[in-house]
Amino acid sequence: MAGLFSREVWNPRERPYSSDNNREAAYVELALRAAIAAFTTPRTSAANPSAQTPVPTGFIGEAFKCYAPPVDTPYILAIAPGIGFVGGAADAASSIGGVIGVDDTDTFKPLVLSRPEFIQIVNNPTTLNRIDLIEVRYRRELVTPSPMQTLDTDTGIFVPDAVRKSLTWDCAGQQGTVVSPAPSTACIGYKVGIPAVSPTYPAVTPGYIPLAWFRILPGQPGFTDPQQITEERRLLAPYGVYTIAMTISVDSTVPGAPGVTLVEFGAPPGVEVPTFTHAEPSATSREVTCVLRSLPLGVTTNANRFTSNVQVLSTTTTAFPVVVGRTITVGAVTPPSVDAIITLNFQALILTTAGLSLTTALGVFGNPTVYRITITYW
Amino acid sequence: MNRPFDRELYNTLERALSPDNNVAASYADLALREVLKGLFNKRMNTTLAIAQSPPAPGFLGEGLQVRGTGPASYAIQITPGIGFFGDTATASAIGGITGVDDLSAWKPLVLSAPEIIALAPNATAFTRLDLIEVRTSRALADNTARQVLTPGTGIFAAANVDKTLTWALDGLQGQVITPAASTTAIGYKVGIAAGVPVEPPVTLGYVPLGYVLSSPGGPPILLADIQDRRTVLRPYGQYHVNLAVTVNPGVTATLNRFDGPPGLAVPVVSTVVAGNRHQLTVAFSGAGVATDSLRVTAVAQIESTSDTIYPLVTVRSITVPSANSLTVVFQSILPTFVGQVMPQTLTAHPNPTIFRVMVSYW
Numbered sequence: 080m081a082g083l084f085s086r087e088v089w090n091p092r093e094r095p096y097s098s099d100n101n102r103e104a105a106y107v108e109l110a111l112r113a114a115i116a117a118f119t120t121p122r123t124s125a126a127n128p129s130a131q132t133p134v135p136t137g138f139i140g141e142a143f144k145c146y147a148p149p150v151d152t153p154y155i156l157a158i159a160p161g162i163g164f165v166g167g168a169a170d171a172a173s174s175i176g177g178v179i180g181v182d183d184t185d186t187f188k189p190l191v192l193s194r195p196e197f198i199q200i201v202n203n204p205t206t207l208n209r210i211d212l213i214e215v216r217y218r219r220e221l222v223t224p225s226p227m228q229t230l231d232t233d234t235g236i237f238v239p240d241a242v243r244k245s246l247t248w249d250c251a252g253q254q255g256t257v258v259s260p261a262p263s264t265a266c267i268g269y270k271v272g273i274p275a276v277s278p279t280y281p282a283v284t285p286g287y288i289p290l291a292w293f294r295i296l297p298g299q300p301g302f303t304d305p306q307q308i309t310e311e312r313r314l315l316a317p318y319g320v321y322t323i324a325m326t327i328s329v330d331s332t333v334p335g336a337p338g339v340t341l342v343e344f345g346a347p348p349g350v351e352v353p354t355f356t357h358a359e360p361s362a363t364s365r366e367v368t369c370v371l372r373s374l375p376l377g378v379t380t381n382a383n384r385f386t387s388n389v390q391v392l393s394t395t396t397t398a399f400p401v402v403v404g405r406t407i408t409v410g411a412v413t414p415p416s417v418d419a420i421i422t423l424n425f426q427a428l429i430l431t432t433a434g435l436s437l438t439t440a441l442g443v444f445g446n447p448t449v450y451r452i453t454i455t456y457w
Numbered sequence: 458m459n460r461p462f463d464r465e466l467y468n469t470l471e472r473a474l475s476p477d478n479n480v481a482a483s484y485a486d487l488a489l490r491e492v493l494k495g496l497f498n499k500r501m502n503t504t505l506a507i508a509q510s511p512p513a514p515g516f517l518g519e520g521l522q523v524r525g526t527g528p529a530s531y532a533i534q535i536t537p538g539i540g541f542f543g544d545t546a547t548a549s550a551i552g553g554i555t556g557v558d559d560l561s562a563w564k565p566l567v568l569s570a571p572e573i574i575a576l577a578p579n580a581t582a583f584t585r586l587d588l589i590e591v592r593t594s595r596a597l598a599d600n601t602a603r604q605v606l607t608p609g610t611g612i613f614a615a616a617n618v619d620k621t622l623t624w625a626l627d628g629l630q631g632q633v634i635t636p637a638a639s640t641t642a643i644g645y646k647v648g649i650a651a652g653v654p655v656e657p658p659v660t661l662g663y664v665p666l667g668y669v670l671s672s673p674g675g676p677p678i679l680l681a682d683i684q685d686r687r688t689v690l691r692p693y694g695q696y697h698v699n700l701a702v703t704v705n706p707g708v709t710a711t712l713n714r715f716d717g718p719p720g721l722a723v724p725v726v727s728t729v730v731a732g733n734r735h736q737l738t739v740a741f742s743g744a745g746v747a748t749d750s751l752r753v754t755a756v757a758q759i760e761s762t763s764d765t766i767y768p769l770v771t772v773r774s775i776t777v778p779s780a781n782s783l784t785v786v787f788q789s790i791l792p793t794f795v796g797q798v799m800p801q802t803l804t805a806h807p808n809p810t811i812f813r814v815m816v817s818y819w
Contacts, residue, residue, distance in 0.1 A: 097467035097468060097469055097470070097471055097473065098467070098469075100465075100467040100473065100477070100478070100481065101464075101466065101467050103481075104464045104465065104481050104484070104485065105464070107485045108462065108464065108485070108488065111485075111488060111489060111492065115492060139492065139495035139496060140495050140496075140498060140508050140693065141500075141506060141507055141508050142495065144506070159507065161495055161508075162461055162462075162491060162492060162495055176466075177469070178466055178467070178468050178469060179469055180467070181464065181466060189461070189462040191460060191461050191462050193460045193461070221466065227468070227471050227472065227474075228471070228472040229468065229469075229470045229471045229472065230470040230471075230472065232470065237472045240471070242466070242468040242471055243466060243468075244465060244466050244468075244477075245463050245464065245465060245466060246463065246464040246466060247460055247462075247463045248460070248461075248462045248463070249460040249463065251460075315496075316692060316693070317692050321692075321693065321695075322695050322817065322819065324695070324752070324754055324817065324819040326751040326752070341503060341504075342503075342751055343503055343749065343751045343752050344500075344503040344504070345499075345500075345694065345695060345752055345819030346500060346506075346693075346819075347500065347693035348498060348499070348500040348501070348506060348507060348508035348509075348693070349500075349506050349507075349508075350500070350506060351506055352503070352504055352506070388754065388756060390754065390755075390756065390771070390772055391771075392771075392772050392773065392774060392775065393771050393772065393773045393774075393788060396731055396734060396773070396788065397734075399769050399771045399788070399790060400771055401769070401771075449751075451751075451753075451754045452754075453754045453817055453819075
């Protein structure tokens with residue numbers, strides 16, 4: 080196999096082999112995968128500007144996101160179709176299935192789900208809590224058996240034969256259920272946890288990528304709360320950086336969460352809508368708290384990799400709202416929930432140009448006040 | 458076969474058929490389009506986290522942007538490039554050729570060379586708004602003399618066959634008068650001249666590129682006469698534009714740096730002084746400009762001129778005065794420490810003052 084963007088060449092009057100066609104397809108796919116990896120891989124660290132090696136696993140948009148089921152199918156978990164990639168897979172393969180030129184030499188392996196996948200959740204008849212796991216591995220398999228003709232080299236005659244015509248990565252329908260601690264074997268593995276007072280997380284099967292953990296309460300009719308599902312995917316974004324932006328309206332006369340309305344929300348597909356609350360701890364400041372659950376950050380969550388900006392538009396030509404970040408924290412709800420939450424807390428006041436002095440006056444805020452929030456994850 | 462990254466196999470000693478080659482190309486095309494669709498698609502809306510289906514149309518950078526053709530020309534040109542149109546309709550065995558499939562909902566809009574469109578004369582005393590719109594064109598082309606097997610005789614006989622599946626829009630232009638629907642892939646829809654001209658409606662299945670303002674007598678088309686209505690594709694629907702503006706308070710505002718995706722028009726900047734306050738206005742128009750002021754965040758900063766001065770710049774307003782236009786107004790003061798109070802003074806602004814501005818669309 081030559082380098083990226085290589086092409087197989089068919090020379091004039093050359094008798095081509097089947098391997099020529101296979102290599103051509105392998106070249107095209109290799110270039111596409113390498114370009115995606117280069118475009119989406121973050122730097123190694125603050126001190127090291129090199130791209131991360133191995134290339135981290137990630138998913139495009141909502142691909143492979145586990146959703147709470149519709150209300151009429153409470154014991155069904157849905158997985159969204161799309162494309163992801165497993166990074167750092169070491170099993171370079173050539174002549175897959177013995178077919179010359181069908182090669183997979185890159186370590187960035189496609190994870191493909193061509194249609195929504197639905198998983199029947201195992202009931203929890205005990206009186207204890209349980210944590211289950213959905214995990215996935217890539218599929219690289221020869222499929223589509225077809226009647227073709229192959230050359231009989233003894234006679235020189237083409238004879239009927241059954242051969243497989245496709246190499247697929249599609250995980251659709253490739254699901255299986257095991258009970259922890261047994262390892263998953265199907266491409267999409269549903270690993271049922273062990274009920275306990277303080278249930279433990281089922282271990283991720285070697286070679287698999289965790290998609291989500293979810294808790295099943297005793298006697299619970301399936302999912303009653305989307306927060307039972309905790310995202311473990313990592314979003315693919317240009318160089319690993321993406322933005323979550325929103326516009327909220329805060330009514331200071333309505334305390335707590337009901338006083339905050341999400342007006343607009345801009346984020347990559349698959350990012351859940353945050354929750355909010357607000358308070359006025361002093362006569363001159365207002366606090367807004369934004370809680371983000373199930374962000375597609377992968378299994379590592381680091382508050383130091385968030386930057387946020389909040390602004391309130393001036394209500395008059397003499398009012399200058401000042402909104403600053405108060406805290407950005409990462410926390411985890413105690414079991415049986417396994418959700419990590421990111422909390423951003425802002426505080427605001429308004430400086431006014433009264434005469435030649437600046438004064439603080441919370442009352443200068445309009446009511447409701449519109450906040451524009453931009454959160455960058457990097 | 459709607460499975461990105463699948464590959465067609467040519468088994469050892471297998472007699473390959475023409476569909477094998479066609480399916481191999483269809484697979485590669487599907488993988489590329491599905492990856493691009495995933496990276497550029499936006500979420501459905503504020504509350505639904507799923508991706509838009511079908512995905513909204515958009516263009517890469519300056520692809521298919523409507524521009525003037527010169528100071529003495531009553532015509533426009535469409536820049537070459539690539540766009541995509543969301544359409545969940547699929548097709549298999551296109552033209553009856555097995556394996557020539559189009560299974561992605563992300564259809565290419567391709568223009569390989571500048572497309573010139575001569576505008577219809579405007580002999581009235583009124584102005585007119587014309588529309589340039591496009592739809593996808595998926596066609597078999599490059600009819601070529603080849604040899605094709607005759608199954609009955611086993612002999613290859615001379616025949617003409619199409620050798621290319623193309624998405625190119627080049628030359629596929631046509632003109633209609635509103636309210637008639639466009640039929641060609643590149644549609645030029647002439648509006649009705651009026652004192653207050655109305656925009657011709659976009660034909661069903663088309664995506665608007667831009668509106669062109671035609672004045673009485675048909676003078677040359679200037680930049681200001683073209684309203685770019687494309688959406689510029691950006692990862693997950695988000696991007697930032699950055700600019701630096703040198704301000705002589707209340708006198709001049711000069712844009713000295715600007716960076717945004719190709720195809721984005723240069724913003725217009727202006728300044729006023731109101732009492733002890735600076736005001737800087739940045740006006741955007743054209744491609745990719747947010748159409749919802751609530752989906753915009755803007756920040757600006759001025760460097761501190763001394764260790765006792767703390768420039769404070771806030772957003773006064775973010776408005777969408779008309780389609781595909783956005784105006785952001787900043788206001789600033791310079792609080793300085795004097796004892797325990799923070800008097801603010803306009804004179805502390807250096808002259809000129811440099812504002813650094815970032816506007817985010819999402």
